[in-house]
Amino acid sequence: MAKDSSFDVVSEVNFQEMDNAVNQAMKEIEQRYDFKGSKAQITLEKDSVKLNAEDDYKIKALLDILIGKMIKRGISPKALNPGKIENAFNGTLKQNVEIQNGLSKEKAKEITAYIKELKLKVQAQIMDDKVRVSGAKKDDLQLAIQSLKSKDFGIDLQFANLR
CATH class of the missing domain: 3.30.70.990 (YajQ-like, domain 2)
Structure with missing residues (x-):
């Protein structure tokens, strides 16, 4: 698998x-x-x-x-x-x-809640000042990235360590 x-x-x-x-x-x-x-x-x-x-x-x-x-x-x-x-x-x-350097706890919670609302087969977890999003399919991850880019959270978001 x-x-x-x-x-x-x-x-x-x-x-x-x-x-x-x-x-x-x-x-x-x-x-x-x-x-x-x-x-x-x-x-x-x-x-x-x-x-x-x-x-x-x-x-x-x-x-x-x-x-x-x-x-x-x-x-x-x-x-x-x-x-x-x-x-x-x-x-x-x-x-x-x-x-503003790093995600605040409130913004991290807002991002994870938004990812859950997308109903994609991905999981989001808060890790200190970042949110790790994982899933089996890279297509789902790319959809999550596109959705996060389209929504304005009031802060600048970057997407790192795509594996």
């Missing part, structure tokens, strides 16, 4: 590409006329991006520039979870933007 095939549903961000996107965004900010003499800054931390600027317009422009650079580097904007714009020191504003 044939061995079960499987794939993993993950949501990962390549941090090297994210670092490159932040660096490119900072270069663009330094060259833009509307940011001349500004204290605008984007900094990448372990699992978030910090935006600092003088006003709301510049904070939103920083986020737009960053998202544009991320798209060019192959990172989905769905990986970002912007927080509230808050007051910082010296009359500047700051915004903390979380980088």
